Amino acid sequence: MLSAAAAISAWSGAAQAAGTTAGTSIANTASVTYTVGGSTQTAQSNTATFLVDRKVNLTVTEVGGTATSTAIGATDQVTTFQVTNLTNAVQDFILTPDQQSVSLPMLGTDNFDVTNMRVFVDSNGNGTYDAGVDTATFIDELAADASVTVFIVANIPNTAGADVAIVSLVAQAAAGGQSGTQGAALVATSLLTADSPTTVDIVFADSAGSLNDPARDGKGRAFDSYKIATAAISMTKTATVVSDPLNLGVNPKAIPGAVIEYCLTVTNAGPGTGTGVILADAVPAGTTYISNSLNVGAPGIAGACTLAGSTEDDDTSGADESDPYGGSFDGTTVRANISSLGVNAPVAAAFRVTVN
Incomplete structure (x- = not known):
C-alpha cells in the first residue's frame, strides 16, 4: 500500500506528464545584500523572462491487443486505437488510416486489402463505434495529458484464400486553439535556430515506434489487423x-x-x-x-x-x-x-x- 506521500508523488507525476504549458511566461529577479559602513543594503536585479517552448509528444496505441475477428463480405468493421496528447499544450491531431503489407507478431501477415477505409473519433467517450454519432475525422482541442479513442472502419472483400489485413493509424500533431477547425500540421523549429526567450519554439519529442514510425517527427503510429475467421x-x-x-x-x-x-x-x-x-x-x-x-x-x-x-x-x-x-x-x-x-x-x- 502506498504511503500518503508516495501516493501524492505518483499522482502528481502522472498528471504532469506534459509539463508546464507552452507559452507560459516564467520571470524572476534576484537580489543582492551587502553591508556598507555597518548598514545593510539590498539591490534588485532586472527581471529575466522567457516563454516555455512547446514540447510536442504523443502516443498512439492499439486497444485490445489482438486481431479484430471478422467475416468475408462484412461491412463497417472496426479496429480501435487510443491517442494520448503528451504535449505541454492543447493540440489538434490529424488522423490518417492506412494499410501496411507487413508481418507482425500477434497480428499476422497482411494478405488482402480492405476497402472503404475511414477514421472516426469517439465523440461520446464510450469506447464503442456508433455510426452516425462518431463522425469527427480529426482530434479537436485535446488537452495536455488527455486521451481519446479513435476507430478505423473498413469493409472486408471476398478474397479467396486471404485472412489478414494489417492496418495502422497515424496521428500527427497539429495546431490547436480554434475549436471545430482542424489546425495545420506543426513544423518543428530548426535545430540551427538559437532559442529566443520571447518566442515559443516547437520541439518534437516523440519516440520511435516499432515500425515505420521514426522519432521526433510529430507523429505516432500503431497497428491492428482484421482476421477473417470464416x-x-x-x-x-x-x-x-x-x-x-x-x-x-x-x-x-x-x-x-x-x-x-x-x-x-x-x-x-x-x-x-x-x-x-x-x-x-x-x-x-x-x-x-x-x-x-x-x-x-x-x-x-x-x-x-x-x-x-x-x-x-x-x-x-x-x-x-x-x-x-x-x-x-x-x-x-x-x-x-x-x-x-x-x-x-x-x-x-x-x-x-x-x-x-
Whole structure:
C-alpha cells in the first residue's frame, strides 16, 4: 500500500506528464545584500523572462491487443486505437488510416486489402463505434495529458484464400486553439535556430515506434489487423452410370436396374479451416440406396470419385466412425461427416443407388 506521500508523488507525476504549458511566461529577479559602513543594503536585479517552448509528444496505441475477428463480405468493421496528447499544450491531431503489407507478431501477415477505409473519433467517450454519432475525422482541442479513442472502419472483400489485413493509424500533431477547425500540421523549429526567450519554439519529442514510425517527427503510429475467421465452402455433385443389367460396365445406360454413383466434392477456399462439415444428400425418388456404399476421402483421378477413401457403413457407430471421416444412412438421407476441411484441401464422398 502506498504511503500518503508516495501516493501524492505518483499522482502528481502522472498528471504532469506534459509539463508546464507552452507559452507560459516564467520571470524572476534576484537580489543582492551587502553591508556598507555597518548598514545593510539590498539591490534588485532586472527581471529575466522567457516563454516555455512547446514540447510536442504523443502516443498512439492499439486497444485490445489482438486481431479484430471478422467475416468475408462484412461491412463497417472496426479496429480501435487510443491517442494520448503528451504535449505541454492543447493540440489538434490529424488522423490518417492506412494499410501496411507487413508481418507482425500477434497480428499476422497482411494478405488482402480492405476497402472503404475511414477514421472516426469517439465523440461520446464510450469506447464503442456508433455510426452516425462518431463522425469527427480529426482530434479537436485535446488537452495536455488527455486521451481519446479513435476507430478505423473498413469493409472486408471476398478474397479467396486471404485472412489478414494489417492496418495502422497515424496521428500527427497539429495546431490547436480554434475549436471545430482542424489546425495545420506543426513544423518543428530548426535545430540551427538559437532559442529566443520571447518566442515559443516547437520541439518534437516523440519516440520511435516499432515500425515505420521514426522519432521526433510529430507523429505516432500503431497497428491492428482484421482476421477473417470464416471459411468459404462450396460443393459440386455428379451422377455417373456405373453399370446396367444389359450392357454391364460397357457404356452402361441409366435404365431400371442400373447402378448410379453420386459423387459429392466439397472445397474450402478459406481463409479459415472448416470444422464439423456435414454433407447431406437425400436419396432421390425412383432410386434405392445401396447399403454400405458410402466412401469418403481425397478426390480421385481418372474418373474415380475418391482416392483410397474410407468406406463408411450406414450406422453412426463402430470403427469406421473413428477415422477422420464418418457417414450414415437413415433411410432417406446419406450423410458424410468431415471433422476438418482445410483450405484448398478438397474431400469427396461417393455413394451408389439403383434405378427402380
